[in-house]
Amino acid sequence: MPEGTVRIVMNGVTGRMGYRQHLVRSVLAIRDDGGVLRPDGSRLQVEPVLVGRSREKLTDIARRHDIEVVHTDLDAALAEDGASIYFDSQVTSERKKAILRAIAAGKHVYTEKPLAESVAEGLEVVDAARAAGIVDGVVHDKIYLPGLIKLKRLIDSGFFGRILSVRGEFGYWVFEGDLIPAQRPSWNYRAEDGGGVVLDMYCHWNYVLEHLFGGVEAVMTKAVTHIPQRWDEQGNVYEATADDAAYGIFELPGGVIAQINSSWAVRVDRKELVEFQVDGTHGSAVAGLFGCRIQPRVCTPKPVWNPDLPTDQDFRSQWEQVPDNQEFGNGFRAQWERFLLDADAGKRHPYDFASGVRGLQLVDAALKSSAEGVRVELAGTGR
Structure with missing residues (x-):
């Protein structure tokens, strides 16, 4: 993997929003433009790792967009070398448990909203992220x-x-x-x-x-x-x-x-x-x-x-x-770029899990x- 590249485990990209806005128009567009420009003038490149339930659908997407790695097992995807960010655009009912597994694996997490199905579940995710010291963010496109x-x-x-x-x-x-x-x-x-x-x-x-x-x-x-x-x-x-x-x-x-x-x-x-x-x-x-x-x-x-x-x-x-x-x-790409730079610098993202909980409230x-x-x-x- 080239130096200065971050791998992003992307879960839920077979859905319309996950595929079009997050994968194609954000992460792949950033990749194809040479990455995100850091404040020091260097570039942070991205490489998606796809995970989901349908290997057939994921393989088809990967073939069409020159993506090397797909998984149907989340833990295997999270274990990929250099994969430091987890992104979730699954159905809401599956989100909390996947995010908690990513946090436990030490990944920064960026997720679609709603963050969870209830305020109590959202606060559970907030506390897990704070305890792990990760950078967390919710889509505010x-x-x-x-x-x-x-x-x-x-x-x-x-x-x-x-x-x-x-x-x-x-x-x-x-x-x-x-x-x-x-x-x-x-x-x-x-x-x-x-x-x-x-x-x-x-x-x-x-x-x-x-x-x-x-x-x-x-x-x-x-x-x-x-x-x-x-x-x-x-x-x-x-x-x-x-x-x-x-x-x-x-x-x-x-x-x-x-x-x-x-x-x-x-x-x-x-x-x-x-x-x-x-x-x-x-x-x-x-x-x-x-x-x-x-x-x-x-x-x-x-x-x-x-x-x-x-x-x-x-x-x-x-x-x-x-x-x-x-x-x-x-708008989706603009926030992706902001989150990637915040995660790269270990800096709090302004639209974090707590903001997602306020939405659930x-x-x-x-x-x-x-x-x-x-x-x-x-x-x-x-x-």
Whole structure:
């Protein structure tokens, strides 16, 4: 193995996200570009080691992408010479035990979210990582994306004045699987397999809100299962036991109120699959994953409500696009590069397991709110 190369044990790359975003567009792209540039000007090269349940699928991926080593045994993969990092993008129900084995083997760990299936399991992983002294990280890809980078820049510049509210819309129609095959795996809709839009998406919303506005202080949510019956990858009908939509209100520092709708049972009438509108006393912005449009106070129109006449204003044309005045890379790759450099230097990654636990705390609070019909306050992780 060439000097300055780190081997990464990658578990779960046969899935869509693990394959496309983490293997192909992140680790292999870094490899093919000659590695990550260190602060001293040298380069840290990467080499993936694939592990999973299907040797056939892994071998096919390895053949297509010039990867030398595949395993179906996790312990054998972790024992590979020079393999100092473990990455996990398996189904949520398999994650905790695999991460604990990697920690026991002395590996730095980078993982998809949710970190675990519960706060208690997440704290168990946090404590194991702290005791072992490893560098740990959880994927926070969305804050590295162009639209949210632009939004953060607006916040930091004082563009909004006093921020009043946030409105988020996320989702799209996931086909039931009978007429047209579903574009998400069936386990996403079975609670017993770690599915559910709250568990999946509220971990994202927690770090997005925390990064932009501060930690969530309280939440009210209604989680529902709009589509009670779906068809799996083999065409078999099954009962959808997990929530496929959630309607949430989040209380943030300074009296800011966020409302976020998350749904896999909604048809899209917006420019991107997720958009956040931020309103402030001096201006507003609408940010997606890539674009960000603004309307400052001095350019705000003055509509008048008149139900007797059709409006003569084209409201969407009254917003201005924030320019792409810097180069934006793939968000998953950007965080991979940050984690690799942190692990190489033995430095704490800013989006560590504790941040993943805070996401799980929000999930628990939201599910409690939905089940009991109450507002739930959040506390820190204590870690």
